[in-house]
Amino acid sequence: MPASRGDAMTMQSAIPPAGEDGADSREDAEPYFQALVETSPLGIFAIDAQGICVYANPSCCRIAGPGGEPLEGCDWHHFLCPEDRLQASAAWTATTQQGIPFRLEARWLCADGSLSWVRLNAAVLPGANCRPGHVLTVEDISDRKAADEVLRLAEEALFAEKERAQVTLNSIGDAVLTTDMPGKVTYMNLVAEKMTGWSRAEALGRPLAEVFHIVNGLTREVAADPARRAMAEDRTVELATDCVLVHRDGSESSIEDSAAPIHNRDGRVSGAVIVFHDVSESRAMAARMSHLAHHDFLTGLPNRALLTERLSQAIGLARRRHKQVALLFLDVDYFKHINDSLGHRIGDLLLQALAERLIACVRTTDTVCRQGGDEFVILLSEVEHIDDATRVAEKLLQVFSLPQLIDGHELHVTLSIGISVYPDDGDNAEAVMQNADTAMYHAKARGRNNCQLFRPEMNTRAVQRQFIESGLRRALKQGEFLLYYQPKIDLHSGTMTGAEALIRWQDPQLGLMQPAQFVPIAEESGLIVPIGRWVMREACRQLKAWQDAGLLAVPVSVNISAVEFRHKSFLEGVALILSETGLSPELLELELTESILMQDAEASALVLTALKRMGMQLAIDDFGTGYSSLSYLKRFPIDTLKIDQSFVHDVATDADDATIVSAMIGMGRSLKQRVVAEGVETLEQLAFLRAHQCHDGQGFQFSQPLCAEDFRRLLGSGTRVTTPHSQ
Structure with missing residues (x-):
């Protein structure tokens, strides 16, 4: 753009006149300075006191771009991007009023509407003969700004990447620790800080072994440094098994980890990274699972x-x-x-x-x-x-x-x-x-x-036991069980006071089997519960039928096994059988052994009380053969004591048995309980029992167990059984 375009002040008028004695030197200097300004790579323009451009050199016009309006005669602020003008005005005011040097980086509004970054500097025009104004230099810094932007974006990207890495490392569950080649700590994430007890600030620069103190959990020896091994072998290595990390406070945790080498730009190993995590809970769980498995x-x-x-x-x-x-x-x-x-x-x-x-x-x-x-x-x-x-x-x-x-x-x-x-x-x-x-x-x-x-012969018995158990299951389904009845006799009157129901098994192959041959196996296999219920139901049904037939029925006693007595539905089962058969409860007597009752005396007392409230008679069977407590015997609502036949057998010949039986009879009478002697087989036994005022007897001396039809005939003939005393 020509410097003399329009009516604006020319560059020559902006240069102060020389004295008369220096006219020649001014004439020589003016073209020189004119050339300097015209060829300067910096844009230079002069403005008057009102900020109007009075001169602009070619570089300034080049920055403005081709095709634009002349710069002379325009307010210099208009050369700038509208968003930067307020900042430029404030800086210019500070320069003109306070003498603060004017330096500003702003965007120059080019003729084609584009923007170029420029650096502006201003100076007051010197000399007394100059018109008031300033000269401004304009330096195009677009390339530097572009480079700065690229650098800024790169720095932001690097910062963001480092932030993401830092957040990631602090968010993962594993501890991360890095070292340099000499083995000094260079980085730790938050998990590593927590697990070692060292803060990153304290740990940086310290030897790895001081911060990452690991020992063998079994031998307690210091474990090998995995980082040094990873760097030496230039590969990822695993931590030794059973490794334990010792916290700074002395506490310990089982860990698993791996170490890997870190490489520089040249591909050479420059350090190592160790990644580890606490496996104390998982190892304890594995130990517990192994324990539970065995x-x-x-x-x-x-x-x-x-x-x-x-x-x-x-x-x-x-x-x-x-x-x-x-x-x-x-x-x-x-x-x-x-x-x-x-x-x-x-x-x-x-x-x-x-x-x-x-x-x-x-x-x-x-x-x-x-x-x-x-x-x-x-x-x-x-x-x-x-x-x-x-x-x-x-x-x-x-x-x-x-x-x-x-x-x-x-x-x-x-x-x-x-x-x-x-x-x-x-x-x-x-x-x-x-x-x-x-x-x-x-x-x-x-x-x-x-x-x-x-x-060895026990194996044969085991096979036989299995045979009997399967036969019992069949017998329940096919009705192979029978009931026999053995009378109980009043030893003084000879009157039948009751009978005991005794089960028999009519096996198709083995014939009639006694209880001792199959009841123990029934108890072991759990079949005694359904078999016991069959016995009670059949006894009640038969007794009710005899009663309905006009026979003078006597109470019938049924043996209750320990399995039945402890069964959760025992009481309900007894009540249901009485209800189904319609038998009066006082005609049913339940016999239980001392051992059964004393297994849990408190619970037994509750069950016996409930049975007594139903109206049934209760008897202790095989009295004297098990553990008993007189205090509980007194508390139990027992009606009858049955002296075991093992004592009765030698009562007439053995003084000790005689003493025991005599004491049992006396105790029963004192407790107002009826005493029944089992296994009475001889006249001598009978005489002893009568002499000691035993109430009742049961045994072959009076009658063997009778099948249902024979016992019915006995009931039909009256309830009196002939004894030597009654003859």
Whole structure:
């Protein structure tokens, strides 16, 4: 753009005139300065005191762009982007009024509407002869601004990336720690700070071993540095198993981790990163799961799987050392009755107490296992002789003769124990265990509360037992059971006072079977409950039928097993049978043994009271053979005591039995209970019982058990039975 365009002041008029003596020098300098301004790469324009442009050099016009209006005569603020004019005006006011140097970066409004970044500087025009105004330099800084923007965006992107990385590292569940080549800590995230106890500020620059203190959880030796190994081998490495991190405060946590090398731009290893996390809970859970897989959840004892493993190991060791291994298979007698009557909570507490007693009875090298339910197994890993096993069994029977006090209930618990020994009773774990189980069932068949050594013939009995059990199931479905009735006789009048209902089994192959041949198996298999209900219902039905036929019926007693008595629906079942048959309750007498009643005396008293309220008669059967308490005997609503036949058998020849029977009769009479002697078979026995004022007798001396038809004929002939005293 020409410098002299329009009516504006020319550059020459902006240059102050020289003195007369310097006219020549001014003439020489003016073209020189004119050339400097015209060729300057900086834009230069002059403005008057009102801010109007009076001159603009070519560079200034180049910055403005081609095709624009002349700059001279325009307010210099209009050259700027409208958004920057307010800032420029404020800076210009400060310059003109306060003398503050004018320096400003702003956007220049080009002729084509685009914007260019420029740097403006202003100076007052010097000399007294100049018109008031300023000269401004304009430097195009668009390229620098563009580069600055690129750099700013790059810095922002880098900052954002670092922020994302920092947030990510602090958000993940793993701890992250980095080191340099010498092994000094260079970074830690928040999780690493928490797990080590070191803050990042404290840890930076410290040796890794000081901050990341790890030891072997088993040997307690200092663990190898995973970072150094990762850098040395230039690969990712895993932390050693069972590694424990020691916190700064001394606490410990199990960890798992990996370390990997860090590379610089040249691909060389420059440090390492360690990523680790706390596995204390997962390891503890794994340990618990492993324990539960091999131990009983209720008692904490080894379970069957662990027992089998230990038994196999013990047999292997015994085989090499020419030793013996003994296995004791234990079953808690009548545990199901306790569980059914008192509930599973009491049953569980009892099992826990039993487990503690068993552990106390054996060596620490032996294994006590809960096989399941109420069955326990004791492994005696090394025994010199079979007597070692029997002594342990005898100790158990003695210890368990004492009552168990469980949540206020005094429970009497006995054991049936079977013993088998390697190598005599089996050369492998399965055979030894099976034979011990067989011996245990033999102990139950022998009356419980005893120990039996395995004998080969027991396997034959086990097969027979299974045969009988399956036959009992068939007998229930096909009606193979019968009831026989044995009279009870008043020893002084000879009158029949009642009868006891006795079950028989008419097996199609074995013929008529006595209770002793199948009742124990029925109790073990749980079949005694439906069989017992059949006995009670059949006795009530038959007695009601005789009564309806006009016969003078007498009370009939029914034996109640422990399983029946403890069954949760026992009371409801008795009431239902009486209701269905229509029999008067006073004609039904229930016989229970001392052992049944004393297993849980408190619960027994409640059941007996409920039965008594129904109107039934209650009797204690086999009196004198079990554990009894006179205080409870007094509290129980018992009508009759039945002296066991084992005492009656030698009452006429054995002074001790005579004394015991005499005392029992006296006690019964004192308690106002009717006394019945069982197993009366001789005149001498009868004479003794009469002499000691026993009320009733039952036995072959009077009558064998009679089938229903024969007993009906006896009722038809009257209720008097001929005895030697009545002849």
